[in-house]
Amino acid sequence: xxxxxxxxxxxxxxxxxxxxxxxxxxxxxxxxxxxxxxxxxxxxxxxxxxxxxxxxxxxxxxxxxxxxxxxxxxxxxxxxxxxxxxxxxxxxxxxxxxxxxxxxxxxxxxxxxxxxxxxxxxxxxxxxxxxxxxxxxxxxxxxxxxxxxxxxxxxxxxxxxxxxxxxxxxxxxxxxxxxxxxxxxxxxxxxxxxxxxxxxxxxxxxxxxxxxxx
Numbered sequence: 001x002x003x004x005x006x007x008x009x010x011x012x013x014x015x016x017x018x019x020x021x022x023x024x025x026x027x028x029x030x031x032x033x034x035x036x037x038x039x040x041x042x043x044x045x046x047x048x049x050x051x052x053x054x055x056x057x058x059x060x061x062x063x064x065x066x067x068x069x070x071x072x073x074x075x076x077x078x079x080x081x082x083x084x085x086x087x088x089x090x091x092x093x094x095x096x097x098x099x100x101x102x103x104x105x106x107x108x109x110x111x112x113x114x115x116x117x118x119x120x121x122x123x124x125x126x127x128x129x130x131x132x133x134x135x136x137x138x139x140x141x142x143x144x145x146x147x148x149x150x151x152x153x154x155x156x157x158x159x160x161x162x163x164x165x166x167x168x169x170x171x172x173x174x175x176x177x178x179x180x181x182x183x184x185x186x187x188x189x190x191x192x193x194x195x196x197x198x199x200x201x202x203x204x205x206x207x208x209x210x211x212x213x214x
Contacts, residue, residue: 035089037118037165037190040064040076043214046195049157053203064214070097092119105135115145116190118165122150129174142179144170154189156197156207163192 044064051057065077068086075086075097086097094116100109114128127144149166166189171182186201193213199206 034092034118035094036192037116038076038087038089038094038195039193039213040078040087040195041214042066044212046211047209049207049209051205051207059209073097093117106132113143115169115188116165116167117145117147118190120147120150122147140174141182142172142174143185144172146170148187154191154197156189157209161189161191161194161197164197165190 042064046062047059048062049057049059060080062078062080065079065084067074067076069075070086073088075088078085078087086099088095088097093114095112095114097112098110109131114126117124117126120126123146125144125146127142130141130143132139146168147165148168149164151162152164152166154161154164154166166187168187169185171185173180173182184202186199188196189198191197194208194211196206197208
């Protein structure tokens with residue numbers, strides 16, 4: 001599942017909320033920007049190993065199945081065997097488009113989630129205000145992103161990747177003007193020319209096994 005690949009969602013009330021366009025950032029900019037961390041050309045595929053806290057393992061594949069236009073923006077379509085996900089990049093900012101989701105007692109509005117900035121330096125951060133309605137009650141929170149490393153070297157499943165960006169994603173609850181930290185969701189690793197190579201969360205890991213860029 002690509003959503004798992006990009007965002008761990010262990011706490012429904014906070015971690016699977018809709019990310020509004022309002023955002024705040026503390027930024028240091030890399031002078032050269034690109035979109036090389038989403039090389040999602042049609043026919044490319046990525047095979048991943050998922051491991052949970054019990055040591056249970058399963059493999060799954062993500063295939064790039066062309067592109068589509070949503071609200072005037074062009075997105076690559078990534079299919080994991082059960083659902084599509086939509087990714088786009090604009091001048092070094094990477095977005096996941098979340099479709100509308102309505103379940104009994106739960107409503108998620110459609111919209112973009114900014115999950116990666118390749119032009120931010122180590123130590124930079126940004127956050128999205130998030131909101132969701134659960135059992136008729138509107139709730140708000142924050143998704144907070146922190147660049148831990150830029151242009152790092154990282155080894156996954158015995159393969160060395162260069163120009164890796166490492167991002168930690170945290171969650172917090174908003175109660176009036178007070179922010180209550182809700183913990184770390186996961187740490188993500190993205191390699192230039194490859195994309196997502198690893199995710200580490202408190203309960204799961206995802207690691208790239210192999211891939212082919214078409």
